[in-house]
Amino acid sequence: MNENLKKKEAKIKKKLSANNLQPSIYVIAFSQSPQNQLDFFSSLLLKQHIYENTPLFVVGLADGYDSALELIRQITEEVFAATQSVDIRHYILQKHNESIKENRRCQ
Structure with a gap:
């Protein structure tokens, strides 16, 4: 999330979940197509x-x-710097899983 949105993160997520219009907000997600990241x-x-x-x-x-x-x-730059590849999906899922494990340890 870019810096401008971090302050409004909870509000934006709530609106997206409620399917409320937010014309200026762009979503970046894993591609549904296997040939795209x-x-x-x-x-x-x-x-x-x-x-x-x-x-x-x-x-x-x-x-x-x-x-x-x-x-x-x-x-893309972060993934490449960390892995010397551009397998964005794998890198993000790995970080996500690590975060989940860390949260479980803290509970």
């Missing part, structure tokens, strides 16, 4: 019926198209 799109598309029963693994939120591109660039 990430998809990004305006949150307005979540209003379409195709997304009602489609599970999305959201990896980031951005305030506008340009911010979405910048966030994807940052994600």
